[in-house]
Amino acid sequence: MIRVVHYLNQFFAGIGGEKSADVGLHTIDGAIGPGVPLQGQFKDRAKIVKTFCAGDNYATQQNELFLKECLEQLRKIKPDVIVAGPAFAAGRYGLACASLLKAAKDELNIPGVTGLSPENAALESYRQDIYAVATTGSAAGMAKVLPTLARLALRLGGRVELSSAVEEGYLPRGIRKNIRVEADAAERAVNLAIARFKGQPFRSELEIIPFDIVPPSPPIQDLASATIALVTEAGVVPAGNPDHLETQHASKWFHYPLAGNDLKKGEFEAWHAGYVTDKTNEDPDRSLPLDAMRALEQEGVIGKLCDEYCVTCGCAGAVSAMRRIGQEIAAYLKGKLVSAAVLTAT
Numbered sequence: 001m002i003r004v005v006h007y008l009n010q011f012f013a014g015i016g017g018e019k020s021a022d023v024g025l026h027t028i029d030g031a032i033g034p035g036v037p038l039q040g041q042f043k044d045r046a047k048i049v050k051t052f053c054a055g056d057n058y059a060t061q062q063n064e065l066f067l068k069e070c071l072e073q074l075r076k077i078k079p080d081v082i083v084a085g086p087a088f089a090a091g092r093y094g095l096a097c098a099s100l101l102k103a104a105k106d107e108l109n110i111p112g113v114t115g116l117s118p119e120n121a122a123l124e125s126y127r128q129d130i131y132a133v134a135t136t137g138s139a140a141g142m143a144k145v146l147p148t149l150a151r152l153a154l155r156l157g158g159r160v161e162l163s164s165a166v167e168e169g170y171l172p173r174g175i176r177k178n179i180r181v182e183a184d185a186a187e188r189a190v191n192l193a194i195a196r197f198k199g200q201p202f203r204s205e206l207e208i209i210p211f212d213i214v215p216p217s218p219p220i221q222d223l224a225s226a227t228i229a230l231v232t233e234a235g236v237v238p239a240g241n242p243d244h245l246e247t248q249h250a251s252k253w254f255h256y257p258l259a260g261n262d263l264k265k266g267e268f269e270a271w272h273a274g275y276v277t278d279k280t281n282e283d284p285d286r287s288l289p290l291d292a293m294r295a296l297e298q299e300g301v302i303g304k305l306c307d308e309y310c311v312t313c314g315c316a317g318a319v320s321a322m323r324r325i326g327q328e329i330a331a332y333l334k335g336k337l338v339s340a341a342v343l344t345a346t
Helices: 035-042 056-061 063-077 091-108 122-126 139-157 185-197 278-282 290-299 319-335
Strands: 002-009 026-029 046-054 081-088 112-116 131-134 227-232 236-238 254-257 268-270 304-311 340-344
Touching (some): 002 091, 002 139, 227 319, 236 254, 290 304
Parallel strands (some): 112 131
Antiparallel strands (some): 254 304
């Protein structure tokens, strides 16, 4: 029987939410949380012998220590395969899963697989080092991804050499291998072209992933006469979130007036699922620095501060949505004759 170690963050392990994001590594016998239906997918072919869990902050901010502790446990347990997550679009969780899989493979030759949204930041750093199954942006897609995770875990745990991403169902890793095929490159290219001309289904053998190149704006020549706006993805909104800004996967943005020299506790608060908002709620200027900008305005460093600020929530935001929101905010600020914006993040 294939022995499996399953890694979860503090939320999916049932330890707690953001306030528990700093908890250290725990090990638990058997399957918990999403591991229970995952074990059901394995049936009698594999068993989750241990579940590792740690807080997202701990796993990422103290990643070296986190990995050291995990490797020490893995040496004792000697699993055949590791399943991490799935982490969906969660950035810190995704980085923890990916770094654990890479370390286990590099140091102990233990294979593993995780589940990530194609837009998860972990793929940028670890795409070629790990196997990851595509997921939706949130845990709503858990049931759909578990069968593929289980199937790949069984193949990896059984030391079966995986074939291409298309055939196996994992995200492309950007690795090319030489293989023998019946038709040479010229014939395959002509067949692809004919299929495209006829409107028939086809798939390119070399998919090019485009990346946005955003040229920087020219520097402001005279800050003392410039109008500066505050923009934030930290979710700072008037108390009560009157316009219902989403705390993750945001599709909206809003603009609100700025008055006075600072933001008052109780009048503004943070609605954001990606960080502990307590400090911001105590002092909203931590995430939307009106006090600092007013000081620069009074000192004459900047001409004036825009009378409104723009806000969205960047937690697990889809690239397409964030691109649209950025364009809409830029157009809005341009209409207010803003010279530049200070964008604060979490």
